[in-house]
């Protein structure tokens with residue numbers, strides 16, 4: 100079931116189109132990573148989904164609920180911007196009191212739980228908190244507000260490694276309870292362990308939206324230890340084998356990046372009498388690099 104569907108979104112900033120025909124489907128209970136280079140349009144997309152920035156074209160639907168931008172929409176689809184938006188002259192308790200008034204489904208227990216997990220001091224004005232503590236407070240409010248969809252814009256920014264782990268645990272629990280998360284990040288290994296889907300956005304266009312399991316299954320890297328250093332001609336021949344996306348050689352170890360089944364390249368390699376062949380799933384960073392450099396990916 101979809102928690103949020105966007106169709107044909109276009110956004111212009113001045114003369115520039117910064118989102119182009121963006122279609123997005125966030126399944127309920129899923130964690131989707133929103134990935135892409137600086138300036139690719141991630142924050143803009145999140146602001147549109149949150150109902151803060153009206154698109155120039157396109158539609159948004161969240162279940163059978165409310166017009167995008169309405170108060171009811173904003174109570175259900177909540178954005179935590181980079182750095183966290185907090186009331187600098189108020190402490191955490193005042194934020195929670197405000198949350199209880201503004202959000203009909205406010206869950207005080209969940210907000211306090213998240214604040215404790217993220218080590219947010221409850222009695223200090225938000226303006227005096229550190230970057231990470233401020234982000235923790237913004238996240239505690241988001242987890243407490245009873246929204247069905249959370250849009251987290253680089254939520255790990257400013258958090259130390261321990262707090263990043265706690266944030267990941269809180270996000271995973273939110274999704275396991277049926278909540279839906281769209282999370283932008285530039286830290287790919289972290290996202291890889293947390294998200295179940297990824298959307299790659301570059302220059303305002305979605306280049307790929309896929310389940311991470313499907314991406315892992317669709318591409319892999321073979322690590323091949325050869326008895327001798329491979330001549331350049333043999334390397335060129337391997338490059339032509341169907342399914343081979345890229346090759347690199349480090350001494351006698353050959354790395355073959357595959358975008359499909361390994362059968363063809365294994366057959367081609369057999370004449371080289373490899374000493375060892377190991378297949379590893381392709382890391383997300385590789386798919387990211389391929390897509391962002393227009394080399395194509397699974």
Ligand SMILES: Nc1ncnc2c1ncn2[C@@H]1O[C@H](COP(=O)(O)OP(=O)(O)OP(=O)(O)O)[C@@H](O)[C@H]1O
Nearest residue numbers: 112113117135136137138139140141142143144285
């Ligand atoms: N208020 C604005 N006025 C004009 N252009 C803007 C405005 N906000 C964003 N842009 C432009 O829109 C494009 C997308 O910006 P956006 O902030 O959405 O990117 P991003 O993917 O979130 O980047 P980052 O990873 O650096 O946070 C950029 O070229 C940016 O310069």
